[in-house]
Amino acid sequence: MGKITKFVKSKVCNSTNRAFPLIVNHHTMASFQIQIISETLIKPSSPTPPSLKQHQLSDYDKTMHHMYTPVAFLYTSHGHGIPSTDEVSQLLKNSLSKTLKHYSHFAGRLVGDSHVDCNDMGVKLLEVRVRCPMAEVLKRPNTDAQDLVYPKGLPWSMAKEDILVVAQISYFDCGGIAVSADISHKIVDVASITTFMNDWAAMARNSSYKPSPQIVSPTILKMDDVPATAxxxxxxxxxxxxxxxxxxxxxxxxxxxxxxxxxxxxxxxxxxxxxxxxxxxxxxxxxxxxxxxxxxxxxxxxxxxxxxxxxxxxxxxxxxxxxxxxxxxxxxxxxxxxxxxxxxxxxxxxxxxxxxxxxxxxxxxxxxxxxxxxxxxxxxxxxxxxxxxxxxxSPFYEVDFGWGRPVLVYVPxxxxxxxxxxxxxxxxxxxxxxxxxxxxxxxxxxxxxxxxxxxxxxxxx
Known part of the structure; x- marks a missing residue:
């Protein structure tokens, strides 16, 4: 079915007072609007110590593309008492910041094909308002969901900048929430994403939670030249x-x-x-x-x-x-x-x-x-x-930020x-x-x- 996307100026601004677009999508069966509320950089809650300022990529990491690997978690408000938008925003930002303290290279910047500069520049976080109930997305996972819960065009794309993690919080009119993450394949596989998202969720439920990720040493995986495959x-x-x-x-x-x-x-x-x-x-x-x-x-x-x-x-x-x-x-x-x-x-x-x-x-x-x-x-x-x-x-359906298990884990x-x-x-x-x-x-x-x-x-x- 055809889709027309147009942009009009919105009065919703971030801290720099830059106007964000209101994206209007028209479908034959439904219409919705996406309004970007904010775009911020979330930094670790405390500075990365000098001894951890450089994260060396393993030989195996180097074979991976700097491509955003996506996953999204959808939560309905039914029976879970999801807090207000402001409360959710503050909770997820604070818990992400505390989690990044233990994942310092996630908040760093990729340097060539050799290492990550753990400079605490931050993870990009977008917040958007979706002017439709989440039920509309759940009914149409093949079309609507992708553009509503991920930054448009980002999933599976080759990164054009050195940011390693981009997250998005989507607030639906019905009170439902989607939390998505696009993480560079240079630093993670599926199991790593699962661990990170569960740590972020656990930190949101309990601010004194102590994540314990085991950062793989680059010397563990040493490879000689291997012929390319298809x-x-x-x-x-x-x-x-x-x-x-x-x-x-x-x-x-x-x-x-x-x-x-x-x-x-x-x-x-x-x-x-x-x-x-x-x-x-x-x-x-x-x-x-x-x-x-x-x-x-x-x-x-x-x-x-x-x-x-x-x-x-x-x-x-x-x-x-x-x-x-x-x-x-x-x-x-x-x-x-x-x-x-x-x-x-x-x-x-x-x-x-x-x-x-x-x-x-x-x-x-x-x-x-x-x-x-x-x-x-x-x-x-x-x-x-x-x-x-x-x-x-994989424990994707255990990612609980405090309002229950996701009703859907969505891969675009x-x-x-x-x-x-x-x-x-x-x-x-x-x-x-x-x-x-x-x-x-x-x-x-x-x-x-x-x-x-x-x-x-x-x-x-």
């Missing part, structure tokens, strides 16, 4: 579409029975959903291209509990990598085969690497395996890369082709998959009867 190719400009699919636990149980009966050894729910999505995506791609293309599947894994000795769950930094499976022939794209191969690949990673190797060796060998799979497939020919990330079982549409994000449903009774494919592939994928037998397409109502 991941960066997925980040090129493509005409893509994103869709959300819901897998209820009952349907995941059906997938498990199908896989186990065909010889797969106790695959996890994430592996099952990954396998069926991958199968159907490759089927759609084959139909769109007119022929099968060899492919590689990369599934992200948290290294914290795998390495020996294990790192704390609250370790902050990029401590995730991928394990890979590949297919050179179309007859390998059967669901039970994929589920079983994913299970075996993960077990191999845990048993062979985790028990025998230290952190740096694990990361190097895992990355080498990933690159080797890519090189084995290519041999001068084209091949597809499909990238899966799972947020399942991703602009990169062949990307898949899996997250638990708000009621914890299934998995929601955010899928981004090239437009012509998505048109086939979203109508695949083999997919729709186990998943339902989430449509805007």
């Amino acid at each position: 991941e960066d190719d997925n980040m090129k400009e493509n005409i893509c579409q994103s869709r959300r699919f819901l897998f209820h636990d009952s349907k995941i149980a059906e997938l498990k029975a199908l896989a186990v009966n065909s010889g797969a050894e106790n695959p996890t729910r994430v592996e099952l959903v990954t396998a069926i999505l991958h199968k159907c995506a490759v089927t759609a791609s084959t139909a769109a291209l007119g022929s099968f293309m060899p492919n590689i599947l990369l599934l992200a894994v948290n290294l914290r509990s795998i390495i020996s000795p294990p790192l704390a769950k609250t370790s902050i930094g990029n401590m995730s990598s991928c394990y890979a499976i590949s297919a050179t022939h179309e007859n390998r794209m059967k669901f039970p085969l994929l589920a079983g191969e994913l299970r075996r690949s993960k077990i191999k990673l845990f048993q062979k690497y985790g028990k025998q190797l230290n952190e740096s060796e694990l990361l190097f060998l895992n990355s080498t395996d990933k690159a080797h799979e890519s090189q084995k497939l290519s041999d001068g020919d084209n091949f597809d890369c499909f990238i899966f990330s799972s947020l399942c079982r 549409n991703c602009p990169f082709k062949n990307t898949f994000f899996l997250i638990d449903t708000p009621t914890q009774d299934g998995i929601e998959a955010l899928v981004t494919l090239e437009e012509n592939v998505m048109q086939i994928f979203e109508n695949d009867e083999g997919l729709l037998a186990f998943a339902s397409l989430i449509k805007d109502s």
Whole structure:
């Protein structure tokens, strides 16, 4: 549906008396207005000591893009007694400032590709008034939500400045609140974001709370040169579409029975959903291209509990990598085969690497395996890369600022082709998959009867 955005001057100003725009969006079924209330820099509650003024990036951090990784938490006012806007504003600003005392590099500035200057310049925080009830957003997660709870155009974008964290508080007419964070992938992975947001929320509930993030030493992850993989190719400009699919636990149980009966050894729910999505995506791609293309599947894994000795769950930094499976022939794209191969690949990673190797060796060998799979497939020919990330079982739904658990943890549409994000449903009774494919592939994928037998397409109502 078409959307027209226009700007008119607002009388709402920040401390510098600069006028902020009133953004008016018109939809065929609903209209809303977004008014920017303030834009401020939140600094740590106390100066960073000289000994911590420079945060060195690990070799693995350096391979990551300075790209804003987004997540948003939506809270309704029903039964929770959310305070007034002024009270919420003060609470979240103060608690963020106190939390940043323990995450000093989050409030610093990126210097080249080597380190963060922990200069306490601050995290950017926007506050906006959304002139519609939150229910309108919950009914249309594919359209309205993204522009209402995130700074426009920021999620998944390559940073054009050296600010590492941008947060936004969105106040809805109904009393509901959304808190979003866009954090540079240079300094965090998904687990790090979870820890930071839970620490911020805990500080809001209890001002004497003491966060205990374990900042990963840059010497832990030393890497030699590793051949490039196909991941960066997925980040090129493509005409893509994103869709959300819901897998209820009952349907995941059906997938498990199908896989186990065909010889797969106790695959996890994430592996099952990954396998069926991958199968159907490759089927759609084959139909769109007119022929099968060899492919590689990369599934992200948290290294914290795998390495020996294990790192704390609250370790902050990029401590995730991928394990890979590949297919050179179309007859390998059967669901039970994929589920079983994913299970075996993960077990191999845990048993062979985790028990025998230290952190740096694990990361190097895992990355080498990933690159080797890519090189084995290519041999001068084209091949597809499909990238899966799972947020399942992460404590995102425990992020409670004092007015209860979020009614929705919202990841915005991703602009990169062949990307898949899996997250638990708000009621914890299934998995929601955010899928981004090239437009012509998505048109086939979203109508695949083999997919729709186990998943339902989430449509805007």
